[in-house]
Every structure is written in C-alpha cells, then in structure tokens.
Amino acid sequence: MSDNENNKKRRPLKSIPPDGFPLKTGLIWVLIIGAIVALFLLNPAKSPQPAVLNVQEVLELAEQGKIAKGNIRSDSTGGKDWHVMSGETTEPILRNAAGLETKAFTMSDRVTDSSYEKLQKTKVIVAKPATTAMTQLLYNILPFILVIGLLYFLFVRQLKSAGKGALSFGKSRAKMLTRDKDRITFADVAGCDEAKEEVGEVVEFLKDPKKFQKIGGRIPKGILMVGPPGTGKTLLAKAIAGEADVPFFSISGSDFVEMFVGVGASRVRDMFEQGRKNAPCLIFIDEIDAVGRQRGAGLGGGNDEREQTLNSLLVEMDGFDTQEGVIIIAATNRPDVLDSALLRPGRFDRQVTIDLPDIVGREQILRVHARKIALSDNVELAVIARGTPGLSGAELANLLNEAALLAARRNKKKVDMSDIDEARDKILWGRERRRVMDDKEKQALAWHEAGHAIVGAVLDDGTVPVHKVTIIPRGQSLGSTTYIPTKDILGRTKKQYLDRICTAMAGRIAEEFVTGDISDGASGDIKQATKIARMMVCDLGMSELGPISMGDNQDTVFLGRDITRSQHISEETARRVDAAVTEIITGQYKRASEILTGHRAALDKVAAALLEHETIEGVHVTEIIKHGEIKSPVVAVKPPKLPPADSAKPAGKSTSEASDGPAGAPAPSPA
Template sequence: MSDNREPENTPNPWMKSLMVWGGIFAGLLLLVSVFGNSGAPAGTQITYSDFRAKVAEGSVDRVEIGPDKIVGNFGNGEPFTTVPVGNDPSLTALLDENGVEYSGAAAQEGNVLLYILIQTLPFLLILAVAFFALKQVQKGGGGGAMGFGKSKAKLLTEKQGRVTFDDVAGIDEAREELQEIVEFLRDPQRFSKLGGQIPKGALLVGSPGTGKTLLARAIAGEARVPFFTISGSDFVEMFVGVGASRVRDMFEQAKKNAPCIVFIDEIDAVGRHRGHGLGNSNDEREQTLNQLLVEMDGFEANEGIIIIAATNRPDVLDPALLRPGRFDRQVVVPVPDVDGREKILAVHMKKVPLAPDVNPRVIARGTPGFSGADLANLVNEAALLAARRNKRLVAMQEFEDAKDKVMMGAERKSMVMTEDEKRMTAYHEAGHALVSVNEPASDPIHKATIIPRGRALGMVMRLPERDNYSYHRDKMLANLAVSMGGRVAEEIIFGHDKVSSGASSDIQYATNLARNMVTRWGMSEALGPLLYEEAQEGYLGYGGSQRTMHSAETNKLIDAEIRKLVEGAHARATEVLKSQEDKLHLLANALLEYETLTGDEINQLLETGKIDRPSEPKGPAVIQPVHGSAIPKAGKRFGGGEAPAGA
C-alpha cells in the first residue's frame, strides 16, 4: 500500500494562496510605480515666480507649456519644471520679449490612469482580502459559508492505496456475495444482454471491527472504478435542508464519474426510522433520508451508481431504505470462525518478522470471538512487546502475552497488596476455578491469576474449546455457579463478616444472565416461554434501554425467578467448595506461590497435588483498590478483589 502522506516540501495550501495574493499586490504597486515614473517631470523643480524671473534675466532657452506644468531648459542646457499659477495671459508676452522659444504640450493620459488606479486601489485590496478569506472558509469544513449544500464525499483513487480481495480474509461468504458487483462493473454487458440488472445497493451488516469498510474498499479496488466515501453523520447539519442538498450534490458528482461506487459508512446516523423524536434536528434528518430514498430509487434512475452502506445497527433503519430497489441485498459480515481467524492472522503477520515457533492456528484457536480489528491489534501488540524486549523476531511467547493483555488487561505488578488482600484474592479466584473444574458444562480454564490486570485484582479466564453460536441451559447454569464461586469461597474461609466487595462484577454478571434467561429466553418454568423484556435503542448489557411488557404482579414473579436462579447457583457453588475444601486450600496456596497458573497446571495440581515447574519469586505486594471490571471480548472471566465503585 502506498504512502498517502504529502512530501515535506509541498507548500501549505493556505500559504500558497497567500503567496498568490501577495504577488498580485506587488504587481499593483509596481504598476503604480511605472505609471507614476512615466508621468513625472524631469529636471529641477522651481517656483513659478523664479521661472518668470529667469525668463526676464534671459536665462531660459526654451519651454513647453502644458495645462498643469511648464517644462523647459536653461541656457546651459539644464532642464527644469514648474507649475503655473492660474491662467497667466502675460506669460507669452514675457517669453516673446526675452526671445524664449515656446510651444504647447497636450495633457498626458498616464496621469488620468494613475489617478484612477490610485483611487480604486484600496477598494480592490479590500475585495481581494475578502475573496481570499471566503475561499479559505469554503475550503475548511467542506462547504464553508457559501457551500453548506456541497457534498463532503471524498473520491479515493489508487494513489491512496489499492485494496483487493487478497487483503480481505475470514469473511469468504460476504466476499462471494459481493463478487457479482465487481464482475458487473468489469463487464456490464454480460448481465444486461440477459435482461439482468445489477443490485442498486448492498448493505453490509456486522459487529464493529469485522471489516465492512475494508470489504467496500476491496470492491472498488477490484473493479477499478471511482470510489466515493462519506459518513452518514456528514449529511446532517443544524440547518434544515442542508443534508438533502448534500445528498443531491453527492449523486451529481457520482453521475459525472459513473460507473462508480458510493460508500456510506454508519448509515444509521441518517437512515433511522422516520417519525421518531421531536425538534428541527429530527426534521432535518428525515428530509435528508427522504432525499436519499428518492436519489437511490426515484422517478429518475441512477444508472451505473452502486450504493454500498455499512452499519452495525440494522434494526433501527427505515423499512423504505431496505426494500428491493434501494438496498437489494443485506450482506452479513460476521465475526470470523477459527479458519477465518487463521487467514486474518496470516494477512497481518506478513508485515511482522516471525520466529519459527509461531503457529497461527494455535493463536486462532485461542482467540474465539475476536474480530478482524481485534486480531490486527493482537499482532501489533505482539510486535510492540518484542520491540520492548529488544528481539529481532516476534515469537510465540509475545503472541501469548499479547493475547492475555488483550483479553484480561495489562499486568499491574507495580501495585502493592497487603498479605491479607492477596490471600483474599487467591481464595476468591481459587473458588471460581474449583467450581469451574467441577461443572461439566463449563468452558475449560485458560488461566488463573492473582496479578492485577486491567481493573481487576485477579481473575479466572475461561476459553471455549470451539466457536459457540448458541448457549444451552446447562451451560448457563454452570456459568452462574462459577460466577458465585468466588463469593462462596470468601464466605467459607473468612466468614460472613469478612466478605469483600470483590464479587461485585460476578454478581452483576449473574444477575444479568439470570434476567435474560427469565425474560428473554423463556427458561423459567413459572413464567413460560414468553418475552417479557426486549432491547430498545441498543443491546442489553451494552448501553441499551429495556422495554418491559408485564404487570406489577408479573414483575414480582420475574424478580423471584431471577433470585431463585442466582441463589441456586450460590447453593451449587457452596456444595462443591465445602465438599472439596482441601482442594480449595491447595489451589489458593499455589496461586499465592506462583501468582499465575494455566488451565493444565490447575488440572495437574488437583489430580496429583503438585505442579511440575520450579518455584518463581513472588512479586511485590499491592496498593490502591481498583474499580469494577469490564466484560471480555472473548471467553468468560471472573475477577476478584475489586473495590466498590467510588472507593
């Protein structure tokens, strides 16, 4: 991919314009100087009285009398000039008496032009400055004071880096779905001769980071046609009618470059359902959407213009935008599976010098749920770690450390915990791990640590053995029990009065999971398979609000069912840990000694009572409390030792 940066010696556009106007001003000054010099009299300037006295003395040889000046020569040949005073009728008589040769001189036109130029020069300079300032305002912000209605769409060319389908991996189905558009742009007659018409629009739907924008650029790179790109938010302004004008201007530009592709990123910013909300901002958005609908499929057809849009919120788009004739196809760009992740890693690893022990397949299997952007970030983090360690090649160890950093957060070994806090955290994580091992439906443990990572003082990270596309009731119940394992361990070892706030994120996770099981997934026998809550304006757990669909009596029953599930998980975790309290002590002591244990080491410890690796020096003890933990991008993790928010 070529470098898009401008050369360092390229002048700034603002400075370039300033230099142009400076040259024009200098030219005007030069013109004034030329005109002024051309009309300026030569010789010594004398008064009119001295001139008459010299004539009377006989010192003047000849003169030219003009309407506003008199030019002549003394007897020794020296030139002079003077300005007459009024209309002197006696001057010619004086000249005749003293034998002075004289003649008349016509008025010089250069003086008139000079006068006009001098009078109009300030006005011209004011106009030039105003025009220059207005031009700069219009350049900045894409439209400026006189160009609100101009489109902000940018035309990308091959100079900015050509992307092909070889750069897109892990989303083979989506790529094949859009391959037909590329073939049409290359050979439109192949389809038109059979009466076929290319889809006018394709909507790319997928989670953030799955490669929707990259896929759109690959289509343009393969088809080798002009590619306009714009964001949905670029259409909407505070002034009503501006967005519609920008839509019209964008399609006019596209028509001039047809066949072409227009890519609208985050189209949900302008394509939301009409009729929702109040105020002028909503009116402006709806007018913009109406104009977009007309341009895509209205009375006049836009031949050769293919609209590709991307969004991660297809549920909020207006139905008129999704109908055939506008966005004929909805192409789902999913999170890649293990094979797709391996291909994506191979693409990004081309730019990194790899050690022989790097195995992309192993990394792909250990990163379920990662999107293309997450995998690119993983490779970059591994390269940065190798650079900090002064290595020439990026080894498998760097990828493993980078994976742990991305999934669980960066290690915070500089924190200093007291021995009591460290012991509390060790038993908390040991409780999670021991319940997980005893739950057959639970995912295998990837790693358990009491080293602070991110916002948690310790955590147990679990990873599925394969990609999961749905979850079963037994697995949800196992996750509830595992989430309660840390709290139960604290209760058993330290007593009811010494229970800490470290289970805050565990309780939140368990409550949300139980609520979804009861209200959305129909997993409550008392309430039946009915929907009692649904996500609105966002997904539950990710900033979305909830719309309830039940009465007060049903609400009490829902709360009772949620409590029943969570308390049942608490009882299951209590049963496991009390029956295997010796193993709880064993696992907690191992965490205190080694600080971090892998899943295989935990299984080996529980089976044989020891770990086959040399003891490591313990890190320093820790410090300040950490605020709540975040949800991992892949797998499940249960943290411990957190302080309550605001502590």
C-alpha cells in the same frame, strides 16, 4: 468581599500563545503597513506654500545660478496650451504669501515662446513632460485600483479558500478514489468468504454486464453491509474499489447532515448527479445510520433536516426519474434503526451480513496481517486463532500490532509466542498493574481466585476450560480467573448458564471460608450472576415461569422507537420474576459451597500456589484436583522491564463482566 473574590481579581491574565491568533502573522503585518501608508497618503505633512514669481524674476534667479531645478508642464485646460513652470532654489531665499521662507516657487504667468527660449538658455529646465487627459485620469484612478486589488487578494481569496465559496456549500463531499494509490483487493480481505462472493457479483457485472443481461438479470441497485464494528465492512468496500475498474466515490453518512436545512438533500442530489456523469460507478456510504434512521419517531417533524436528506436519498435511489449505472454500497452496524423504506427491494436489494470470524476465518485474517510482521518460528497462527474466539478482524490486527510493539520494546528482532500471549491477555483482560498489598489482602485474594478456579475446573465439560489464574491486578480487577473456549460457542444450554452462575458465586464462598467475613471484592461477580439469571427468566424462558419473554420494554426511544411505553407484565408477574431470579442465584450459591467443601484440600493448594507464584495455568489447577499437586513446571512471572504505565483506576470493586450472549469473547472472572 470574600478571599476567593479577591484572588479572582488579583489573578493575572492568561498569556496568549503565539499560534493562537485566527489570522496569519504575515497578513496582520500587511494590514498594519497598509493602514500606515493609507494614513500617510490621506494626511500628508503640510509643507510651506511655494512662492509665486513671474517670468522675469525666474530669469534673474537663473542668471545668478540660484535655481537648483525647474520643471515645465503643459496644461491644455480651456483649449489653450499653457506652460506652467515650478521649481526650487538652491537655498530658502524666497518668501511665500504667509511670509515663510521656502525654496519652492511657481510661475504666476504663462510661459511664452520667447520666455521659454530664454529659460532654455539658462539650462534650468530639467524636463518637459506632456500631460494629457488620459495620463491625468490614470494618475487619479491608479491608487484606487491598487487598493481594490490589495483587498481582493487579502480578503476575498481568504474567504473562498476557507469556505470554498458560498455556491459550493451544497455540493457533495464524496471523494473519488484513485485506482493505483494504496490499492486493496479481495486477496487482502479474509474471514468473510460468503460476503466476498456476494459483492464479487457486482464487480463481475461491472466488468461484463452482457453476461447477466442476456438472461434478463439485473444487478442490485444497492448493497447494505451489516455487521459488528471491526469486522471489515469498510475494508471490503475498499477491496471492491480495487477490483472494479470503474469510478468509486466514498462518503460518510455524517457528511450529509448539517445545521442548515436543505443542505443534506442538496448534497445527495449532487452526489447522484456526479455518479450519473461517471456511470457506471460505485458510491460507498459509510455509517449510513447517521442519515437513514427511522422516520416518524416523534422527535422532529417532517421539516427535520435529517428526514429531508433521507427523503432525497430514497427518491434518488428508486424514484420516478431513476437511471441505471449507479450502485450504492452502504455499511452500518445498526440495521435495526434504519428506515423500512430504505431496506426494501429496489433500493437496497441485498443485505450482506459480515459477522465475527470463526476459527478458520481468524487464522486467515492473522495470515493477512502477519505479512508485514517479522514472526519467530515458534509462532503458530492456528493456535492463536483457537485462543481468540469472538475477536473481530480489527482486534486481531491490533493483537499482532501490540505484540510487535511489545517485542520492539524488549529489544527483540522477531515476535515470538510469549509476546503474542502477553498482547492477547492485555487486549482481552487489561494490562498487568503491580500494586502493593499486605499479606491479609493478598491471602483473601488468592482464596477468592482459587474458588473460581476450582469450581470452574470441576464443572468444565471440555468446552470452556480454565486458562489462567492470577492475583496480579489486570485491568480493573485485583485478580482474575480467565477461560478460553476450545471452539466457537454458537449457543449455550441451561446447564452452561447455571455453571457460569455457580462459578461466579465461588469466589465469595472461598473467601468466607478463610477470613470468616465477606468483602466488596465479589461485587462484579454478583452483578454478572444476577444479569445472567434475569436473562434466563425474562428472555430465554429457562425458569418455572415458562417460555415467556418479558424484556420487550427495554428499547430506547431515541433509537427510533415509540415515545409511549407500555408495561407488559403485571405486578404479580414481576414478583414471580424476582422470586425466580433469587431462587436461581441462591441455588447455585449452595451448589458452589458444596463443591468447595468437597474439594477443600485442592482449594488450599491452589491458593498456596497463587501466593507462591502469583500466576498459574489452568493445567496446574487440573493437576491439583486430580493428583493433589502440581506436576508441570510453573513459569515464573517477572515484572516486565518496561516504562511504567499510567496509573489505572483504583481496583476495589471489579466491573468486568462476561459476555451474556450466545457467542462472545472470553472474559475473566474478576476478583
């Protein structure tokens, strides 16, 4: 036997925590005490049999004062009134049939009227209870009634409270919202004016339906709100509930799906039945893609529980027996996987797109969330809105909350601009992590980031300038060169994509200029550049292959697509694609090398400034390129006097990547 097996056998058992039992402690003690009492009643301790005496012997003992108590009860068995007497003597002076001493005795003959009078004179009769058939029956049934009642309250009520009853398993879990508790109105929603206008028609119709019915208008039966996560779809639904003076039911798409077949469809029917009883009303289904995914994808047949739930939803929204007055509002961030029958007019008549807010919308959102935060006078929400492109409403709310927490930890009474800048850098690029690096690693990192900064500043056309350069580890990168657009980017040109690839390649080139070697610090840059180049060739048609899309085979079967997969390009075309991607990357690599060679003096000065200050602003990089030195003062970055953060993952290779779409949040150029 091995040592591991011996250790397993000698290992002590884990102790059970006091709160780890499935039943309550009080219930356990009640069951234990009840079991003990039941055993005692069913198996009473056997006492000696009483002695049998006649009337004369009882009278003699009574005259001698040796009877402690006596009891006479009437027994009407057989239609006659029998008087049966029993009692106890003062001392165990009697012997029963087994020869054992005892104090208990019973009468062997019937007590007559004359003997009853004699016993009354001795004053040993304590009571004369009249036992009838009804009282005898009650004495026999009462213990069973008590036991059944105990079992009912201990078990049946527990099961009902836990499972809410077997009959209510298929009932709808939609919650009816109260109108006064935590009421949210359209004034609390910002950054989506067009969406508020569209859903505002529903509220206006519910308040004054005759206005639309006079000209033959019909309110949409369903409104589908589509948008990225965090853009305010659920918040807008809460605002509709606050504005509309009608019943509002809220439910999640996952509440319909259960492991038991038919439960989801039953809940859908029950939900619409509740809606018809409270019509006109609004029903909000959050994350409807959990139940409304495309049917017939090959994963599960017609008996699939999710498909039955979807079929029931389709029929209830616009089937043969449809009633007016129930308006469905649903939200999802995956409209591409929804079933086409669910999106047709008559079910979801209108799709409201809630996109990421623009610069005006971001400022409005910041003003809404800044109502509850004490802001300093130097905080300009318009400046924050310009510096946070691509952030959703939820991320902007998180930005102000992080700034408030940071100011509180620094013992400030108000949130100033420095707290918001630190919170923005933390959300976008991660928190600073002070790591110990030797001079050689620090030098290579400084030239790496200086290469990104020089090429990025030279190629900048005023759209995406350099924001900050640092060699302090942040997030998963050892250093970063960050860029913040001056406006919302809705699309990029081929030149802008090539400039991004050129900037990504500059870090490795600058590092090689100084050390004469290359390292794995540029792995994130290489992945980012390769991804952009392949997207240009395969999706955007920005190569010599022409405007041809060759990325159609990237869909996932589990999102409701076909099981079979066909190859859209030949092997020869695939080789040409690889050659075009290689040509783009090598060309921009050569271009970045030429730029850095022509600005070698500026490269050295930016790297020296990073080694001295660790963090410099984008304006400092521009001043070095134009004037050869830094003109503006450099604010020294001191380690924050805060509790140490959790240790992050080892940062040898960076995994941060910039957004490759037409629009997105700014991302660092990692080391």
